[in-house]
Amino acid sequence: MEIRSFLLPKDKVAYLTTTQSMTEALELLEASQYSAVPVIDTDGKYIGTLSEGDLLWKLKCTSGLNFDNMGEIPVSGIKKRNYNECVAINAHMEDMLTLAADQNFVPVVDDDRVFLGIVRRKDIIEYYTRNITD
Structure with a gap:
């Protein structure tokens, strides 16, 4: 099954751009109650994931x-310790299971790596639970 039907589109996803500030990142994480969010560049391309831990390490390791x-x-100046692998929009659910073991969500991109949205680990687990028990 293609992942399109499981996609939470970009307009419903909390994400950051590289030009936003560390303060804005902290506020977004607090408001969304997520521990990590996708980061996109000014062209809308997925470049990584920023986590609460990344913010804490930056705060701890930067004098002053x-x-x-x-x-x-800027968000671009914060080292991202983990990289959430992304998948293409035409990927299948079978491609997601391994990624979901290590990531809360899987970023989805088009052929040009433009960020389209995410598939949540919860949705992947529910899909496999339904198919195993049916």
């Missing part, structure tokens, strides 16, 4: 950085 001045740090 604090809550008052972290608005000066």
